[in-house]
Amino acid sequence: xxxxxxxxxxxxxxxxxxxCEAGGFHVDxxxxxxxxxxxxxxxxxxxxxxxxxxxxxxxxxxxRHRLGQDIVxxxxxxxxxxxxxxxxxxxxPAGHVLGSAQVRVEAGGEVWVVSGDYKRDHDPTCxxxxxxxxxxxxxxxxxxxxxxxxxxxxxxxxxxNAWWRDMRAQQRTCVLYAYSLGKAQRLxxxxxxxxxxxxxxxxxxxxxxxxxxxxxALPESVRFVxxxxxxxxxxxxxxxxxxxxxxxxxxxxxxxxxxxxxxxxRTRASRRWRSYDRGFVMSDHAxxxxxxxxxxxxxxxxxxxxHGTVKPFVRYLNEKGYDAFPIDTAYNAxxxxxxx
Amino acid sequence: xxxxxxxxxELDGSTRTSEKHAAxxxxxxxxxxxxxxxxVALFTGRRPKRGVPHRLMREAASEVTGVPEWLIRVCQESVxxxxxxxxxxxxxxxxxxxxxxxxxxxxxxxxxxxxxPDHEKxxxxxxxxxxxxxxxxxxxxxxxxxxxxxxxxxxSIARALSEVASDExxxxxxxxHRLSGVWSPTAAxxxxxxxxxxxxxxxxxxxxxxxxxxxxxxxxxxxxxPDEWIAERKWDGVRAQLIHREGLTTLWSRGDEPMTDAFPExxxxxxLFPAGTVLDGEVLAYDERPLPFxxxxxRILRKQKEVMLFDDVPVVFMVYDLLEHEHTDLRAxxxxxxxxxxxxxxxxxxxxxxxxxxxxxxxVVPFDGWDQLTHERARSRAxxxxxxxxxxxxxxxxxGRVRGDWWKWKVEPYTIDAVLVYAQLGSGKRATRFTxxxxxxxxxxxxxxxxxxxxxxxxYSGLSNRExxxxxxxxxxxxxxxxxxxxVVEPTMVFEIAFEGLQRSDRHxxxxxxxFPRMARWRTDKAIGQADTLGTLEALLPEExx
Numbered sequence: 001x002x003x004x005x006x007x008x009x010x011x012x013x014x015x016x017x018x019x020c021e022a023g024g025f026h027v028d029x030x031x032x033x034x035x036x037x038x039x040x041x042x043x044x045x046x047x048x049x050x051x052x053x054x055x056x057x058x059x060x061x062x063x064r065h066r067l068g069q070d071i072v073x074x075x076x077x078x079x080x081x082x083x084x085x086x087x088x089x090x091x092x093p094a095g096h097v098l099g100s101a102q103v104r105v106e107a108g109g110e111v112w113v114v115s116g117d118y119k120r121d122h123d124p125t126c127x128x129x130x131x132x133x134x135x136x137x138x139x140x141x142x143x144x145x146x147x148x149x150x151x152x153x154x155x156x157x158x159x160x161n162a163w164w165r166d167m168r169a170q171q172r173t174c175v176l177y178a179y180s181l182g183k184a185q186r187l188x189x190x191x192x193x194x195x196x197x198x199x200x201x202x203x204x205x206x207x208x209x210x211x212x213x214x215x216x217a218l219p220e221s222v223r224f225v226x227x228x229x230x231x232x233x234x235x236x237x238x239x240x241x242x243x244x245x246x247x248x249x250x251x252x253x254x255x256x257x258x259x260x261x262x263x264x265x266r267t268r269a270s271r272r273w274r275s276y277d278r279g280f281v282m283s284d285h286a287x288x289x290x291x292x293x294x295x296x297x298x299x300x301x302x303x304x305x306x307h308g309t310v311k312p313f314v315r316y317l318n319e320k321g322y323d324a325f326p327i328d329t330a331y332n333a334x335x336x337x338x339x340x
Numbered sequence: 341x342x343x344x345x346x347x348x349x350e351l352d353g354s355t356r357t358s359e360k361h362a363a364x365x366x367x368x369x370x371x372x373x374x375x376x377x378x379x380v381a382l383f384t385g386r387r388p389k390r391g392v393p394h395r396l397m398r399e400a401a402s403e404v405t406g407v408p409e410w411l412i413r414v415c416q417e418s419v420x421x422x423x424x425x426x427x428x429x430x431x432x433x434x435x436x437x438x439x440x441x442x443x444x445x446x447x448x449x450x451x452x453x454x455x456x457p458d459h460e461k462x463x464x465x466x467x468x469x470x471x472x473x474x475x476x477x478x479x480x481x482x483x484x485x486x487x488x489x490x491x492x493x494x495x496s497i498a499r500a501l502s503e504v505a506s507d508e509x510x511x512x513x514x515x516x517h518r519l520s521g522v523w524s525p526t527a528a529x530x531x532x533x534x535x536x537x538x539x540x541x542x543x544x545x546x547x548x549x550x551x552x553x554x555x556x557x558x559x560x561x562x563x564x565x566p567d568e569w570i571a572e573r574k575w576d577g578v579r580a581q582l583i584h585r586e587g588l589t590t591l592w593s594r595g596d597e598p599m600t601d602a603f604p605e606x607x608x609x610x611x612l613f614p615a616g617t618v619l620d621g622e623v624l625a626y627d628e629r630p631l632p633f634x635x636x637x638x639r640i641l642r643k644q645k646e647v648m649l650f651d652d653v654p655v656v657f658m659v660y661d662l663l664e665h666e667h668t669d670l671r672a673x674x675x676x677x678x679x680x681x682x683x684x685x686x687x688x689x690x691x692x693x694x695x696x697x698x699x700x701x702x703x704v705v706p707f708d709g710w711d712q713l714t715h716e717r718a719r720s721r722a723x724x725x726x727x728x729x730x731x732x733x734x735x736x737x738x739x740g741r742v743r744g745d746w747w748k749w750k751v752e753p754y755t756i757d758a759v760l761v762y763a764q765l766g767s768g769k770r771a772t773r774f775t776x777x778x779x780x781x782x783x784x785x786x787x788x789x790x791x792x793x794x795x796x797x798x799x800y801s802g803l804s805n806r807e808x809x810x811x812x813x814x815x816x817x818x819x820x821x822x823x824x825x826x827x828v829v830e831p832t833m834v835f836e837i838a839f840e841g842l843q844r845s846d847r848h849x850x851x852x853x854x855x856f857p858r859m860a861r862w863r864t865d866k867a868i869g870q871a872d873t874l875g876t877l878e879a880l881l882p883e884e885x886x
Contacts, residue, residue, distance in 0.1 A: 145411070145414065145415050145418060146405065146407045146411065146412075146415060146429055147415045147418070147419060147425060147428040147429055149428070267418070267419050267420075267424065267428070267772070268352070268419075268421065268424055268769070269419065269420045269421070269768065269769050269770070269771040269772050270772060271353075271769075272768070272769030273769050273770070273773070273805070274805070275355050277353075277354070277355065277356075278353065279353075309414075309418075312411055312414045315410075315411075316411055
């Protein structure tokens with residue numbers, strides 16, 4: 001008997017992005033597409049130039065802020081299926097940043113889910129990841145090595161505030177490097193505002209305003225502008241995107257202690273690389289146990305792997321009895337905006 | 341063990357010398373003498389011999405975690421450190437931590453490992469892992485396998501201990517001297533380190549060195565009247581003081597490190613001088629003329645156990661200053677006088693002991709005008725020296741790097757434009773980035789048919805972190821092949837490679853070995869067709885000596 005002809009893949013990369021033929025759209029295309037379904041607003045997933053965008057309601061203001069107010073964009077809620085060509089599509093919480101979504105695609109009796117970036121740890125600034133049953137699960141694996149295991153966010157938050165208190169006692173200003181979308185707001189939510197003033201770099205402040213408007217409760221903060229630097233010296237907490245390191249206003253802060261909060265801080269080499277005074281392990285991506293737990297919960301036997309340590313993760317899953325395969329995408333696995 | 345792990349974390353987590361110092365002082369104040377002694381031993385390179393090979397550690401970790409060994413190896417590549425990788429992999433401890441002290445951990449767990457059969461080693465490891473938090477496991481692995489890199493030198497330890505010592509007479513130099521040579525980590529030895537200074541220990545200690553500052557070509561003329569200055573060759577060796585006081589002869593390098601064990605023939609030489617003599621100079625590999633610095637390195641690295649072999653790399657003490665004569669500190673006297681006394685001393689020495697095999701006087705280079713000196717400097721390469729030293733005749737012997745009286749006028753490095761062809765991940769904090777590169781030159785004019793790139797040198801220093809990140813990203817995007825840990829990169833990037841010297845070498849593919857090659861600049865303005873040829877490099881070779 002001849003084996004059944006393999007079904008055509010519901011999603012495959014075509015040089016523009018992860019394309020759904022049946023639905024006539026791309027998920028997170030890296031080149032302009034007629035229709036882009038966006039998992040979240042980080043720069044490597046949401047690029048300019050597509051004719052039409054679809055994303056979760058909470059992502060819409062952020063995408064407009066980043067890609068331009070004039071983009072054509074539709075907001076959708078979580079768990080609300082809608083038709084796209086011959087496919088039925090729905091968005092589901094991914095727990096990565098505000099408005100981040102997994103994309104569920106159903107067509108021809110098959111269900112695929114694209115995870116986008118996701119995490120399983122608690123994050124007060126966004127909806128928790130929800131496992132969605134499917135035939136094929138396309139997972140990211142930024143931290144797809146067993147050395148990546150995150151401590152409890154609560155424990156890290158305590159370390160963070162303890163560092164701030166120590167530095168305030170030494171009359172040093174804390175400079176905490178964090179990506180302007182997601183990580184910065186998550187850290188802000190964990191800071192104890194009774195310790196001192198919190199200032200946000202304009203890039204972070206802009207996004208934070210959108211978070212507050214979406215109803216996310218966050219401690220009070222001020223915008224980090226030159227005029228207020230003198231009020232911050234010797235004990236404030238200043239959140240800065242890594243790209244703004246070396247900014248003029250920073251020099252005016254006087255003695256500082258600087259730190260980074262990301263999953264990469266788990267290894268000594270990364271902590272030492274930039275010579276930060278402190279490195280806090282807090283990531284918006286799933287750690288190794290988180291990835292394995294998610295794949296197990298979802299129950300899919302076929303696993304597409306992208307975005308990170310793809311090769312070893314595919315091999316590991318195949319040895320565990322899954323049918324895992326690599327998917328070549330153009331998302332950054334490095335320490336660029338949003339990645340850690 | 342918990343306290344020592346905390347210290348380790350503090351030292352490792354800080355880039356500030358003052359914080360490291362404070363952490364060390366707190367540690368030494370809080371722990372008992374045994375744990376103090378072991379910390380001193382570990383940070384001064386006196387660790388127990390490796391008890392468990394990495395392979396065995398990896399096997400045990402694989403059994404405990406269920407992570408296959410191939411995946412542990414992938415993790416190691418990404419982490420860059422075996423001890424850390426395994427500490428990161430292990431699940432949280434199953435039991436409450438036990439409270440072994442550092443000394444107990446080393447003496448009753450780590451040291452006995454060496455003589456155990458493999459399966460027992462594995463059992464001990466697994467038992468320890470089950471009752472240790474992550475950071476303590478990491479330190480345990482370092483105790484077993486070595487490689488503690490926390491940026492603490494013997495000097496920092498000595499400084500911390502001198503602060504802990506109750507007696508004011510115990511300064512850092514005294515402690516460093518006490519730590520030189522064989523030192524066993526026992527409570528008694530630790531107590532002795534901190535004990536009050538006793539005159540009978542004699543001042544086998546060096547004076548703080550006077551260091552020259554670099555000077556640029558065009559600044560030399562502005563130094564004033566040439567007859568107020570002397571010029572000497574700048575020797576390519578290790579700066580040192582040879583000290584003989586009260587029957588004790590020592591040789592100290594500039595880093596305040598005793599080199600007494602590494603150069604017994606120089607100590608023997610020093611002992612022939614009258615008591616109360618301190619000579620300042622350079623330890624130099626020398627056989628009728630200075631030998632390349634690499635020969636000297638062999639001697640330094642070899643240390644005491646292999647002194648039998650020292651005849652193959654002959655060394656001399658190239659003396660150029662006299663700091664103490666007949667127990668009198670001469671440092672406040674002008675250089676002119678010190679040199680006169682030095683000449684008298686050397687003359688008397690020769691009268692008594694004949695021409696010494698291991699001593700040379702650094703001769704003054706005569707000159708009338710600065711122009712003439714420019715010519716002398718140009719001869720530096722041919723003489724295997726680094727350039728010229730300019731010293732003001734009326735200058736006292738100052739402390740540290742004080743500008744004005746002593747200048748070093750180095751020769752310009754050679755430079756050549758080369759193409760990056762292979763890359764390798766770095767180590768330590770560079771472990772996650774491609775930082776170690778191999779460079780190639782064209783075998784003929786790149787315009788000609790069949791022109792090929794020939795690898796000729798490796799370099800890994802000279803770029804800023806920001807540049808490394810940019811180069812790293814470019815490398816990742818252009819890897820075309822793999823040879824073990826080495827990645828073959830599509831040739832697109834041109835770098836200006838600077839180096840101090842070159843010689844023919846059979847061990848190198850291109851037939852030439854460079855001295856201290858590093859990246860001077862990333863030539864983003866150049867295409868690979870504009871890189872240099874091997875012929876350009878060969879033209880720089882010094883004339884063959886027959």
